[in-house]
Amino acid sequence: MSRSLSAGRRSDRRPGQTTRKVLDAGLDELRESSYANLTMRAVATRAGVSAASAYTYFPSKSALVAAVYLRFLRDLPLRGNASDTTKTRVSATMRDMALVVAEEPELTAACGAALMADDPAVKPLREQIGEEVSRRIGAALGPGWPRAVHSTLQMTFAGALMTARFLTYQQIAGQLDEAVNLILGTSVT
Secondary structure, eight states: OOOOOOSOOOOOOOOHHHHHHHHHHHHHHHHSSSSTTTTTTHHHHHHHSSSHHHEEEEESHHHHHHHHHHHHHHHOOOOOOOTOHHHHHHHHHHHHHHHTTTTHHHHHHHHHHHHOOHHHHHHHHHHHHHHHHHHHHHHHHHOOOOOHHHHHHHHHHHHHHGGGGGOHHHHHHHHHHHHHHHHHOOOOO
């Protein structure tokens, strides 16, 4: 699996450094403004790179925001502690992923808009986000679980994110806990 956060390709001597600068600048811009007012030019200026360079790595603001969300997901701790019950690990993982941007309203709104955007540049990032969610759920479940359980949990999480415009993230996290209990059953430890 590629660990790249950029949606574009470029032969650059320091692509990782440029990508980080643009991601950091994009996050700072979102924290000070809104997704509607976010421009790649402003992000590029803040990052100290040319607009062409920023667009090379992130062809749209939706791709940039999706990459910011992916970075937040990847920075979460994995819940694989064998001393915890499976339900505890899976619930904590689902909660962590649901609440990762909950404290930042502009980022939350931007992530929702960006991930739902009909933007070809977002597609590879959505796939990477899906892979990351799958990896985290798999680590929390541990070995021996049927594929159907894993995919049901993954679909439950994806569906939960769709309710973000109607429920608070705390409500979503609570409903995810209830869903984990139903999916894994009351006797699972």
